[in-house]
Amino acid sequence: MASKGSRGKRIALSLLALLLVAAGGAAVYLLQRYPNDVPVTYEDATQHFLRGSIGGDTDNGLPKRIMEVLPTLFADLLPPGAPHDWTAFGFQVDPGEVIPLGFSERTMRVPLVGMNCALCHTGVVRASADAPPQRILGMGSTTLDLEGFFGFLFKVVADPRYTPENLIAAMEARAPMDALDRFVYGKVVTRFKEGLEKRKAMLGALFAPDRPGFGPGRVDTFNPYKLSTLGQHYPDGLTPEEAIGNARYASIWAQEKKKNRALNWDGNAPRIEDRNAGAAFGAGATHESIDMAQIARVQAWLEVLPAPKWPYAAPDPDEVARGRAVFQARCFDCHDDAGQRMGEIIPIDLIGTDRRRFDSYTPKLNQLFLDMGNGKPWDLQAMQKTAGYANRPLDGLWARGPYLHNGSVPTIWDLLTPAAERNGGQPTFRVGHGVINQNDLGIQADVATLDGRETAVFDTRLAGNSNAGHTGPAYGTDLPDEDKKALIAYLKTL
Ligand code: HEC
Numbered sequence: 221m222a223s224k225g226s227r228g229k230r231i232a233l234s235l236l237a238l239l240l241v242a243a244g245g246a247a248v249y250l251l252q253r254y255p256n257d258v259p260v261t262y263e264d265a266t267q268h269f270l271r272g273s274i275g276g277d278t279d280n281g282l283p284k285r286i287m288e289v290l291p292t293l294f295a296d297l298l299p300p301g302a303p304h305d306w307t308a309f310g311f312q313v314d315p316g317e318v319i320p321l322g323f324s325e326r327t328m329r330v331p332l333v334g335m336n337c338a339l340c341h342t343g344v345v346r347a348s349a350d351a352p353p354q355r356i357l358g359m360g361s362t363t364l365d366l367e368g369f370f371g372f373l374f375k376v377v378a379d380p381r382y383t384p385e386n387l388i389a390a391m392e393a394r395a396p397m398d399a400l401d402r403f404v405y406g407k408v409v410t411r412f413k414e415g416l417e418k419r420k421a422m423l424g425a426l427f428a429p430d431r432p433g434f435g436p437g438r439v440d441t442f443n444p445y446k447l448s449t450l451g452q453h454y455p456d457g458l459t460p461e462e463a464i465g466n467a468r469y470a471s472i473w474a475q476e477k478k479k480n481r482a483l484n485w486d487g488n489a490p491r492i493e494d495r496n497a498g499a500a501f502g503a504g505a506t507h508e509s510i511d512m513a514q515i516a517r518v519q520a521w522l523e524v525l526p527a528p529k530w531p532y533a534a535p536d537p538d539e540v541a542r543g544r545a546v547f548q549a550r551c552f553d554c555h556d557d558a559g560q561r562m563g564e565i566i567p568i569d570l571i572g573t574d575r576r577r578f579d580s581y582t583p584k585l586n587q588l589f590l591d592m593g594n595g596k597p598w599d600l601q602a603m604q605k606t607a608g609y610a611n612r613p614l615d616g617l618w619a620r621g622p623y624l625h626n627g628s629v630p631t632i633w634d635l636l637t638p639a640a641e642r643n644g645g646q647p648t649f650r651v652g653h654g655v656i657n658q659n660d661l662g663i664q665a666d667v668a669t670l671d672g673r674e675t676a677v678f679d680t681r682l683a684g685n686s687n688a689g690h691t692g693p694a695y696g697t698d699l700p701d702e703d704k705k706a707l708i709a710y711l712k713t714l
């Protein structure tokens with residue numbers, strides 16, 4: 221039981237807090253705005269990539285102490301069978317930690333956490349469904365389910381159990397709070413709810429039940445941005461043609477070689493600075509909070525981050541040599557660093573892959589980007605509306621499946637098969653598990669459960685999910701099986 225003295229002290233503190241409110245009009249706002257705007261940065265570049273701030277943790281930051289308690293407090297709202305922590309959405313949580321990597325921290329009166337590059341660009345692979353996960357830096361995550369994560373947050377704040385009393389009790393059980401903390405967190409809990417309700421109202425169209433989900437390993441790259449930051453330019457929402465832009469998280473190692481290439485799946489960002497600033501906005505940085513200096517550090521680190529080497533049984537050298545010859549003949553021009561057509565955009569009708577992601581990046585959005593930020597350090601200067609999807613290097617290919625911009629093809633063997641026969645002609649396969657198919661190169665299509673939990677289903681029949689295209693002699697789908705096997709052996713060495 222609290223002694224009279226400490227209760228007296230508590231009341232005095234609450235009064236002090238109330239006085240502060242009265243004095244400032246909105247003291248919480250002021251306290252958050254003016255005192256310590258302190259981002260957590262790391263000397264070590266790898267640590268900074270994994271946990272450091274790039275500016276995504278201010279306006280869009282999530283209060284750390286709330287994040288620490290939600291998965292246990294609202295365990296019943298997590299996906300069925302999921303562990304009661306943030307790994308439930310495919311985040312990576314280190315032993316002893318609660319906040320996943322890929323979240324940075326910044327104290328804005330209270331500690332906030334926000335997304336950084338590592339959230340979407342660090343992945344795990346497994347040699348088999350029973351094998352432990354192996355982390356790969358720079359790999360596009362295949363497990364991260366951001367739509368599930370935000371869906372969970374929306375459900376949490378709409379739940380009658382989401383009250384300052386309940387949240388504060390759970391936070392206090394983890395770490396002590398004084399009266400001022402309790403007062404401040406009372407406001408923080410309410411503001412967090414209001415912030416999420418606002419976000420839900422803006423982005424609601426993306427969460428409609430009849431819309432094909434991102435699923436694990438993908439996000440709609442541009443539509444959330446149109447509906448939030450650029451919302452004033454989209455008073456009537458999105459057109460049906462542009463409304464689905466689900467795209468795989470790209471792998472971003474060895475950026476040095478890709479500096480002046482048209483990157484992003486459709487090659488809309490030939491300038492590296494544009495790509496990085498755009499990525500930071502995608503991570504929740506605002507036009508004010510974006511931290512160009514820290515992003516430059518991450519960029520420098522990514523330039524020399526090596527592509528991961530194939531970690532399993534080495535392919536037969538003779539087969540690799542035969543495969544290299546097949547590659548030279550069929551793929552080199554478009555996919556080798558020294559290829560004539562590296563970085564070129566293949567028009568959408570020629571490449572024939574799903575066009576939804578391509579159509580989601582509209583000339584209108586391109587113009588809005590170009591008009592944005594003139595004179596600012598993050599000015600987007602060279603964004604372009606292209607005619608199709610870009611030829612890209614195939615480095616670290618083994619860790620990049622499922623393939624194509626929409627992640628619709630589980631293995632390279634399937635990609636070398638005419639579209640109608642890919643994945644054995646089956647319209648669905650399992651994703652979000654990271655189990656490598658060492659034979660066909662890519663991911664296992666049939667891992668139905670992992671760690672006792674059902675994996676997600678990828679349905680190629682849904683809008684944006686077509687596995688068509690990249691078919692015909694130019695793309696190797698006519699090769700004899702022996703050549704395909706040799707080519708796969710060679711591709712393992714990239
Ligand atoms: C919310 C998830 C997310 C975050 C956070 C994120 N990215 Fe990305 N990134 C993506 C997706 C998705 C793509 C593919 C975009 C497309 O073309 O549709 C991508 C593409 C890229 C590419 C182009 C790769 C290529 O080969 O085409 C680079 C480079 C990149 N990101 C760097 C970064 C950097 C640097 C950061 C941090 C400042 C970052 N990203 C943060 C999701 C993210």
Ligand code: HEC
Pocket residue numbers: 485547550551552553554555561566571573574609610611612614617620622623624625626632635690694695696697
């Ligand atoms: C005319 C140029 C061209 C040729 C030739 C070509 N490709 Fe491609 N390739 C592309 C384009 C463009 C894409 C992107 C398509 C998309 O994502 O929708 C692509 C995508 C891929 C991908 C998916 C990469 C990823 O990160 O998901 C792989 C793997 C691939 N090609 C392998 C090959 C192989 C192997 C050959 C030779 C047998 C080949 N390609 C021949 C243009 C080409």
